[in-house]
Amino acid sequence: MGPQQGAGRVEFTVGRRLARRARTTLAFAGAGVLAGLAWLVAGRGGGVAGPLVVIVLSSAGLWGGWSELARSRKPFRLRVDDFGITLHDAELSWEQIDAVALHHPPRSDDESQPPPLLVLWPAPGVGLPRRPDRGQGVLSNVLADAGQVRLRYTLARTHDLDQSVTDLAGALARHGGARFETAPRAVRQPTPLSVAGPEHRGPKPEVFFTPAIPGPARTARGLAAGALLALAAVLLLPLADLATRRELPFSPVLFGPWFAVTAAAWWLGVHSLRRWRRPLRLRVGPDGLGVRDVAGTEFWVPWEAVAAVTVGPCPGASDTRQWLIVWPVPGVPLARESSHVVDGHVAHVLVRLDRLPGGAERIGPAVQSFAGERFSA
Incomplete structure (x- = not known):
């Protein structure tokens, strides 16, 4: 469902997605608790460790589901318009906002990229009636007033919103202009996304860059790929004997090594040909x-x-x-x-x-x- 729009403003909500996620978690966790209790009753005289583990884990799921349901009922408001950003506990004009961004938390190498957070840095001297992000306490407030640190607040977790991240980014770009931080400031100073580069100013042909491979070397690579494919084709000849005489021209004990060598030759040949044709x-x-x-x-x-x-x-x-x-x-x-x-x-x-x-x-x-x-x- 898209954001609610009207008169130049965009409203974002969280109730439906959080409630739906909470109900799903509660249903599965409740079923787990019932299954654990049934297992415990039916297994009298047996071990109780297994059923207790199921009950404890499912109870943790119940707690998580109730927490999600409680969060869905907490006051929440997020409106983005030409005035600024309106929350359930504050209204900030764009002049009171230093920057706003979709901030991706750090991740480990073995996990997928988590959804971004909507974060806001108020202008010096401006605060919100809520706690700043962790690690930015009273001392950070003092330093922020002195302009020495950027005080940051997390406004919403985008995976809780009923609307998409694309909708939120579009609203921030449309109304926030240069205050919507799209890249680290060390990389690029905030610039409105509506500012286009020169890519459409006059006809310019595409530019291609490929490794400079000398002609003889490229020819040699092509010949090597062809030789590998020829070898792979020769290795398939025993299949003709199998089809006509219903026997292989070698001992069945060698079938495994023959199959492995043939498969490797075909893979190397096709891979070499692709590397030669698509550098x-x-x-x-x-x-x-x-x-x-x-x-x-x-x-x-x-x-x-x-x-x-x-x-x-x-x-x-x-x-x-x-x-x-x-x-x-x-x-x-x-x-x-x-x-x-x-x-x-x-x-x-x-x-x-x-x-x-x-x-x-x-x-x-x-x-x-x-x-x-x-x-x-």
Whole structure:
């Protein structure tokens, strides 16, 4: 369900999703408690450890469900309009807001990216009648008044909202302008998303970057792929004997090794052919930029989905080699699983630039010519 709109304002709610999630949790947890009790009664004389574990875990689920249900009934209001942001306990004009962002919590390597939080940094001297985020207590209030720290408040968890993150990001971009922080300030100073780069100013052809492979080397790779496929085809000849004479030309004991070698030859041949036909490629043009890894499919990002594009080291790595990094507009999902979180903003690492001809010195200006103010080195 979309947000409630009217007279230039957008209202967001949490009741329906929280209540639905709470009812689902309570139903499953209640069934677990009943199943544990039935197991305990039916298993008289047997062990009680199993039923008790089920009952305890299900009881924890009941507690979680009741907590979700209680949260769904707490006062909540989130309105975004030309005036500012209205909450159930405060009204802030845009002049009282330093920045607002969809902040992604840090994640470990083995978990998916959690949904972002809606966070707000008030202007110096402005506070909210609620606790600031953890680690920002009384001392932080004093330092914030002195302009030495940015006091931050979490307004909502986006996975609790009845509306989508895209709807929320659109409302913040439309009404918040430059106060909607779409990338870390060290990467790009806040800029309204309506400000477009030069990507549509005049006809400019796309620019392609691929590794400079000498002609003989490329020919040799193609011949190697063909030789592997020929070997794989020869290894299939015993199947002809099996079809005509109903027997293999070798001992059945060798069937396993023959099958493994044949499968490996086919895999290597097809993979080598794909690597030969589809090398690494970076494509930059008036509609966006995309990278295709060796033998892979292209990951394409349109400019309207890009908040910033930078050249620099891979986030969180000690390696100082230069990468091309895309910072997507908050709320815009990209079909790429690997990502990094820097200061609450998602970054997608596209390609290490020393793998392409010219490196950062050549690729950076080419990207900037299309990205405009989105680009920073």
